[in-house]
Amino acid sequence: IAGITQAPTSQILAAGRRMTLRCTxxxxxxxxxxxxQDLGLGLRLIHYSNTAGTTGKGEVPDxxxxxxxxxxxxxxxxxxxxxxxTSVYFCASSLTGGKSDTQYFGPGTRxxxx
Amino acid sequence: xxxxxxxxIHITVSEGASxxxxxxxxxxxxxxxxxxxxxxxxxxQLLLKYFSGxxxxxxxxxxxxxxxxxQSSFNLRKPSVxxxxxxxxxxxxxxxxxxxxxxxxxTRLTIIP
Numbered sequence: 633i634a635g636i637t638q639a640p641t642s643q644i645l646a647a648g649r650r651m652t653l654r655c656t657x658x659x660x661x662x663x664x665x666x667x668x669q670d671l672g673l674g675l676r677l678i679h680y681s682n683t684a685g686t687t688g689k690g691e692v693p694d695x696x697x698x699x700x701x702x703x704x705x706x707x708x709x710x711x712x713x714x715x716x717x718t719s720v721y722f723c724a725s726s727l728t729g730g731k732s733d734t735q736y737f738g739p740g741t742r743x744x745x746x
Numbered sequence: 747x748x749x750x751x752x753x754x755i756h757i758t759v760s761e762g763a764s765x766x767x768x769x770x771x772x773x774x775x776x777x778x779x780x781x782x783x784x785x786x787x788x789x790x791q792l793l794l795k796y797f798s799g800x801x802x803x804x805x806x807x808x809x810x811x812x813x814x815x816x817q818s819s820f821n822l823r824k825p826s827v828x829x830x831x832x833x834x835x836x837x838x839x840x841x842x843x844x845x846x847x848x849x850x851x852x853t854r855l856t857i858i859p
Contacts, residue, residue, distance in 0.1 A: 636789075665846070672755075674836060674851040675790070680844070688844060722789055731778050731840035732797050735847065737789030 634658050636738035638723050644744045645713050653708040653741050655723030661736070663729030664706040666690075666698060668719040669740075675722065681706055682729035713745045750779075750837045752850035760858050761829055767822040767853050769811075769837030779820040780838040780847065781811055790836065796820065807831070832857045 639654045657664065662683045667675040667690075677690030681700040695717060697709045706725075710717055721741045726733035751770045759765055771777055778797040782790040794805025801813040811822045822835060837850040 667849075672851060675849040677846055677848075680846055690844075690846060691848075724789075731845040732795070734792045734795065735790075737791070739787075739789050 635736060636723055636725055638721075638738040638741050640741060641739070642742040642744075644746065645710075647714055647745055648712050651710045651713055651743070653710075653721055653723075653743070655706045655708070655738060656704050657706075657723075657725040657736075658704065659725060659736065660703060661725035661727050662703070663726045663733065664700065665724040665726075665735065666696070666706070666708045667722045667724065668692065668717075669722060670719050678708065678721075680729070713743075715745045717743065718745045719743060749841075749848060750839050750850040752835075752837055752853050754853045755851070756854045756856065758856040758858060759827055762826050765822075765824045765827045765831070765855070767835050767837075767855070769820045769822065769850060770818050771820060771837075771839055772818065773839065776815075777820075777839050779811075779813060781805065781809070781820075781822050782836045782838060782849075783807075784834045784836065784852075786833070793822070793835075827855075827857055829857045829859075831855060 636657045665680045666678040676692045679698040681687045684703050723738040724735040726735045780795045781793040784790045794803045796803045834852045834854045836852045838847045841848045
């Protein structure tokens with residue numbers, strides 16, 4: 633069982649370029665999440681989806697968009713990358729999206745925007 | 747809004763010594779509280795969680811945490827640490843608005859021989 637996979641593992645990107653981070657889960661979880669991790673700030677929620685076809689904004693959604701066309705995939709798109717989006721990005725999933733859920737995390741994507 | 751605070755940025759302990767990592771929360775009702783661990787270069791993994799019942803919660807890898815309402819705390823403990831426990835530890839709780847997890851800023855644990 634793979635759990636959650638993320639691609640790419642790392643990426644260096646020129647400012648202004650468009651980038652999509654991919655996330656796939658094989659646990660048939662309803663809810664999925666995108667976080668960014670920055671030193672001293674912990675993890676901050678970017679966007680989430682409680683079920684296929686729905687998405688919601690987290691704490692830091694500006695500059696990012698998501699879609700949830702099916703249960704398994706939850707891509708995160710940076711339409712025009714800026715240096716402040718340099719971070720490590722984690723995708724996670726949970727069974728229902730409820731507040732007692734355990735979240736399962738992918739290995740992360742390290743993104744550098746120059 | 748609910749929040750969690752981890753007052754210690756970095757803690758160093760000797761292998762075999764006991765460990766306590768602090769987490770304070772702000773919440774009106776009985777909170778849902780979580781501890782996650784992040785080993786170097788990896789994603790987060792759940793250690794334990796609390797949302798009702800016995801205030802002493804057992805988790806994986808020999809960790810436990812105790813919910814103390816009077817102190818608004820949910821501290822993580824381990825009686826004897828191993829070198830493999832070196833990692834970053836995050837306390838988390840769902841916020842009021844969307845009930846999604848808010849993470850503390852983390853405590854980095856270093857183990858010395």
